[in-house]
Amino acid sequence: MVHRTIRVGGLTRVEGEGALLVRARDGRVNDLQLRIYEPPRFFEALLRGRAFTEPPDITARICGICPVAYQMSACQALESICGVTVDGPLRDLRLLLYYGEWIESHALHIYLLHAPDFLGYPSGIAMARDHRAVVERGLALKKAGNDLVAAVGGRAIHPVNVRLGGFHRLPDLRGLSERLEHALTLALETVDWVSGFDFPDVEHDYRFLALTHPDEYAILSGDLPGFPVDEWPLHITEEQVPHSTALHSRLDGRRGYLTGPLARYNLNFAKLSPRAREAASALGPVCLNPYKSIVVRAIETVHACDESLRILDRYKPPDAPTVPVEPRPGVGHGASEAPRGTLLHRYRIDDDGLIAEADIVPPTAQNQARIEDDLRVLVEPRLGLPVPELTALCERAIRNHDPCISCSAHFLELCLEQ
Amino acid sequence: MDVVLASLEPLIRALREGGHTVVGPTVRDGVIRFAELSSAADLPAGWRDEQEPGRYRLHASSGPAEVFGFAASPDSVKRYTHPPRSSLFRWIEDTAVETPVEAPRLALLGVRACDLAAIAVQDRVFLGGRHPDEAYRARREALFLIAVTCSTPGGTCFCASMGSGPRATTGFDVALTELADGFLAEPGTARGRDLLAALPHRPATEDDREAAERIESTAAARMGRRVDLDGIRERLVEQRESPLWDEIASRCLMCASCTMVCPTCFCVTTEDADDERFERWDSCFTLGFTELGGEPVRSSGGARYRQWLTHKFSTWVDQFGTYGCVGCGRCVTWCPAGIDLTEELRAVTEEAGTRDVTTQGTEASATVSTALERLR
Amino acid sequence: MKKLAVWKFASCDGCQLTLLDCEDELLTVAARIEIAHFAEASSVSSPGPYDLSLVEGSISTPEDRERIRHVRRISKHLVTIGACATAGGIQALRETPALLPVVYARPGYIATLDRATPVSAHVPVDFELRGCPIDKRQLLEVIAAFLAGRRPVIPTHSVCVECKARGNPCVLVAHGTPCLGPVTQAGCGALCPAFNRGCFGCFGPMETPNPAALKITVESPWYTERSESAG
């Protein structure tokens, strides 16, 4: 029986930092914990007692990588309480804003965080030394996404133009189509590029959670598998675990389900835009290999560019930038597809128009248990490997899921006991 | 030769066809402001503004749809003659390469007498000295100016007491006065005359001219505010030590909005971005602007307000031979704290004893502390 | 080559993402300064000391208090980036520990300080860059100034200066919309008023803020009437 404790400095190239604890005995993993030490920021509590109009601006600050997702889930939850639906051109503007965030976030992850794993570099910047043109293409794609967010929302991080009922001001969309045409070309090249990587031969039997919509590759609205959005608290429950400041989620009582690009792709493949489906023909409609999530992200980027172009084409400015929203007491739910997966919000508004309760379930918290399962499968047969090598493998496996640890986590360290 | 134009459409079309970008007042974002016009339909016919210290509102008028029934816009001509930010030069290798001046051919339609007076002040500032500003000159020379007589001065206007309005007498290519059935148009330059001659018109009659004069005198009598210029230069300088400066500062936000909207304020600073140097608007109200050797020279708000007001009504005359104020009232309307320069000027320069400074001070600080309490 | 480190405490990652959002400049910056520690972007970290540390996030746990002291020890220059690091940020709105039971069923697991505090409450800070998030032009200026050995040129005047330069009509004067622009430091380019909303102060107080004067304005009786065409 061997006992060993090894510490390896933080988990990197995820949006944040993290640690992993593995306890093994006689070649078997007894315990595996993805540790999350993000200093808690208490958003749900600090929202209480604030005006019902404030959550979009405040919850955006939960995550600087996907602020739009927070704004959209919050708006929809609150609007549902107030009996307001935002549709037509205003919904189109929301979609544009959201696609901008997808393009930006996916390009960031593909080029600067994930691809270096496949090509053997410690970072996108280091990769640029040998592959400058490739990294520049990634940055140009990312910039196109940021430009789209900034055009509709005012700025790329924490956009200021979003409000309940729509927007503060109708945006100026001139010039965006040309830029997105170019981005679409770059995104198609990205699919080709990442499809040529060497992928470990792994498949997992995932349980997926993602929005589905009758007409769209769902991003802004739809149903969850088997239940409508306003029933999510009945199906998704959170539990606190001692090793983490993030809460772990269960779906219908069972831990370990997956949300994010793989989930969307497998559930909604048929709804991809024509260009995206064409780009996906090599991968096919089913993808259970987490390493290939990089290809799925690239395909979703094509979809986002393609759909944005279609919206820009049909967009006619509405008469007003917003529909009026008056507070009503009640409870409401909102869900939308952040780049990393389904982001769930629930609020209660009291008689004075103030927030009485807020519940937010970010995608990374939902995926945490599933990431642990991926890691268990990875680590057990490789316990004999030298630790640095094992660490690198684990980090890679974690990065497959693009965990936005700021939604939940920070400063993890790898600790292997065997 | 003055004429009467039935509509402004042919005027706008002729200017556009002549290669000008026509810029004039239009309703945008709850204000009447300058923007490119594609036709006379873009003009704010039927809109009236209401201007008070710290307050501006637009209303659809119930009476006849006058096209120019409003007063000064938030933006002045300064935006075009002396833009908020412009590139000076760019480092290419080790040499600074001057940025070519952009001087688009603009026709400004609907500038007021106070705007023209402000351009005259700017001309002295930028072109008068030994180092004329060639960029200003280029932009200035590219302008075609179409003035309009103010029929409805704003609540904060005082051009009549500054002797700069309400009717333009010089400095324009064409001057319009809106009559019941058209626009009396007088040329001010040869090119203005040529333009008018080419437009459909009828000759002006004595009745038209009398109507225009009536509009002018009614407007002059309806100025929302006035200042007393008699001995103002000396009276201001004598009040250097007045305790009122600090009292004003207790109400002032030091946000610099007044100097930004002022059509004559010309202070700038430079800033660098990448390898390019820019000039941009600055203000005597910012701390950084008064910095010398890392320390602000005028660190108190009172000193900065004093500098501004004294410059406008006293030291500007020493420097440039005119007042630095044309009476457009913009700084009064657009001050978020509603500080009224005409009122402060009166208070500061009134003889000592006519306003009880100590009580004033206490009252003001009482309001301030109540406000602060409520803010907590 | 000088060494740059980027650190994260309690925050949303938005400010450090701003560095990666400098798409046109990132590779040039990386050629002029070694990005030696940036966990969000690179899995190698070369050891300190570092010439310039950019710190994001507020300090809200006992471990973080120790960690920021360590960062200070190994950094020649320490610049805080963003409202979290400079002023405590949005999480400073919380009042713990009273809030704790609301989010976490069993508060015993979580160790926090009573408040989310700015970095300067713990260690000396060489420069504070404002904004939630910071502005990327200003971030590039801070790095350029550091490389040139001079103080960054970051205006500290009000948002109104930028607002007027941008040509926005003042939302406070013209629409009666509450706006913190007159008491807030510039840097964003007067973004919110450009979108017809009032500034909510994400760049923190300007050089000589006079909130009392603003309060009086906001309380004046005509304040809430709206212009007919304000939209």
Ligand code: SF4
């Ligand atoms: S200051 Fe704002 S943008 Fe920056 S890390 Fe904090 S919450 Fe995010």
Ligand code: SF4
């Ligand atoms: S809108 Fe706000 S920031 Fe802009 S000038 Fe008015 S008070 Fe200042």
Ligand code: SF4
């Ligand atoms: S206007 Fe104010 S709240 Fe809006 S981005 Fe600028 S500083 Fe932040």
